[in-house]
Amino acid sequence: MYLRTFFDEQLAQYSYMIGCQRTGEAIIIDPARDITPYLETAKKEGFHLAAAAETHIHADFVSGARELAENHGAKLYLSDEGNADWKYQYVEGISHQGLKGGSSFSIGNVQFEVLHTPGHTPESISFLLTDKGGGSEVPMGIFTGDFVFVGDVGRPDLLEKAAGQQGSSEQGAKEMFESLKKFKELPDYVLVWPGHGAGSACGKSLGAVPQSSVGYEKKNNWALKIKDQEEFIEKLLSGQPEPPPYFAMMKKINKAGPDLLSQSKTPVITEKERMQQLLQNNHTTFIDARAAEEYANGHIKGFINLPYNKIFTNWAGWVLDYEKDLVVLTDQKSSVKHALQSIGFDRIAAFVEPDVISNGEDAPLEGYASIPAGELIEPAKNGEYFIIDVRNDQEWEDGHIPGAHHFPLGHLDEHLDEVPKDQKLLVHCQSGARSAIASGLLMANGFNNLINVKGGIAEWKEQNGPIQKG
Template identity: 30%
Template sequence: MFVEPIKSPGLAQISYLIGDACEAAVIDPRRDCEIYIALARQRGCRITHIFETHRNEDLLSGAPILAQLTGASVHHGPDAAGDVRYAQTVREGDDFTFGAMQLRVLETPGHTDDSLSFAIYERGQNEAGTANRAIGVFSGDALFVGDVGRTDFYPERKEEVAGLLYDSLEKILALGDQVILYPAHGAGSTCGGNIADRDFSTLGYERLHNPMLQIRDREKFIASKLAEHHEKPPYFRHMEQLNLVGCRAPAQEMTPALISAADFQRLSAKPPAEKPLVVDVRGVTAYLGAHLPGSLAIPCGMIPAFAGWFLQPDDEFVLVADSPSQAEAACRHLARIGFDRVLGFSDTALPAWAAGARPFDSIAAVDAATVKSRADGGHDNWRILDVRGRKEIAQGIIAGAETIFLGNLPKQLEQLSKERHYTVMCASGARATIAASILRRSGFQKVDVFLGSMGAWRNSGNAVTSPGDE
């Protein structure tokens, strides 16, 4: 018997190849699903079944694609918002076997109505007169290491679904403290607010140390869930709809074509309605130092978390990347969340680009001493723009800062004055760089980035204030 996790960086999504003997199954496959076939071949197995813990909202399921490639059957839970067209519905107590491994379906709604968990057992190992005890459980987005799933997808039923999650967690915990926990996400996922920075645990350990499992009163658990705040990127709705009907294989090769500087200029000269969006996936300091005018900065590793806030599914993109491998990684990140129309990439060195009399832009970076001097100087036409999330803001801001969450910035630009000088900050400067690129694309010229941001501010011994004190 084997359980092999496959983690998707950025999304912090974890899928699994499981099986025994010559049969294998995949749980929650991602869209670029060739990895499962390769791993199954290495183990001498054939993929016969695909299981989904729920209809994902943060990534495209690879289940229909993998089913076409392998002939495997796909199994999904009941009560989705319409039947998942490419899957068979399974219910509580349904069993499947793979050699000595037995998989049993548990209905565990709360995060979504169709949420399932899958308990695994070793067949024939129970002692006489005793029930066979589970070895592991694939908990989907119901239970994470150090946290539990969010329950805010049904605002009109918020008390009900929070209570359903409490009941589902009780069902999972009843499997026994010996059970190994296999969640669908790790730290950094948008599907939980406090997931621990490790991908393994047991139900016994979680029972003792998971803060949400310490709440033993059902009503108090519900109240705690209702008090949470989670951001919901607009692309979630698109993912949910595509995962109902089933997506296609990615439309482009994972390594996009290299575009010459001359061809890049020709694309840039197209009318605005036909011009592709230039997305710069290089690191923060590279973008700040020199970038193509009008380009949107989204460092490669931040694409899963933030691209869905700013891009539209029908947009055409040209990437600016340091290398073919970085461009490929960016394409994979984009494809996993439904953005396929990458025309190519440029790895143009900016000095060579500029030497050809081609335009470029840059954004100044400032340090903690400069920000402190400006803040103490009381400049009327200067303001700090803090783009961190709500939980971070609650822990303290620089006095006088204006706060807009990065994902909401494009829709709230009217709150800002183009005549004012903005120093953009976050926790380190990475999100601030994305925000600065949005501002510059929107006609704000007086913009710089606080590199180091709140980390540098605190480490310099500077004070913060509560947002409520402003």
């Protein structure tokens, strides 16, 4: 048997290739939208990608299952659990098999037993793997998707928070409690291969280790140690981070079937005149994907700043509009395009070469200052600034600057009417990364008199600035 793990750092998402070396067949578990790594690995290792399977309808990334089926002939193994709201709608005419708890299937001499493990979502299933080709009669490991993570379990509140299904959080938590009973019955030696690691918003305290075991999780995972259902439900539902708004869109896309990726090349703009023409389009969002420091030192008016780094995909899902075209200034075109398409932003109208900024002298450039917190504490105390804190609710409750205004980054656009244009703005977060994005959003909306706090509130506290709890 062959096993290979793939990890998307920006989505903190794991997918897996399992191959039978005797028959040359391979399957992908929870494929990401960009299937190129699977194709390259299969070719290198001599496998035919015969199948793809999904543990559930994903909410945080676009699945590559349809791409593998339509363009490469892979048979799909998909959950047939849950009611009509949880059925895949694009599978007619595609080779596929609906799966329920207790069913099984094989890829070559590798057998997969299906466990129905609802809680995160009603249709969630897990795959228990046994290497029959290697002579084993006992399972080696389980692909848990968003059911059990290293150190955590899947959150059951997404349907209510992201899709508005009232009352579904507690019902999901009850189902998770029952599903974990099945997990605890598995042999301790069974390996656990989760769908996500640290950094994913599909749980609240995911571990960064890529795999675990049933026995280890039973001893160390908080969720498996609680025996009282009410206590479990209360702890599972408390402290869950707010889900990005794009999660609801991902559910719709993956249920209906994502569009197949176009092979056409995205136009690249190298001339300033063409750039100025595009800026007149109100149905387009303009993104500057350079580092925050470069953007602050000078950017084209009207562009927002989403630095291409580990948090790029997450914040793109928070602040971009699926109904608008995107124009992106970057020198990392392929990587940025992959990241945007991984969460369904396919309307990339053009890329802009960064050199456009420096070509000529007629570009309407603007920028902002980034100043260490230590230089701002006294003026802030004296009321010289309108202070904007863009951290999340829990961070705010844990401590904030007296007199600050709490406008979380993901909801900043909802508070623009509350931001004065006749006063200097002081924008901060925990460390300076989110406030840089917020500064770009504010500037794109006409707020030019602002300062970004370098180091954020972490540095503020180091400089003995007052922190107010609650």
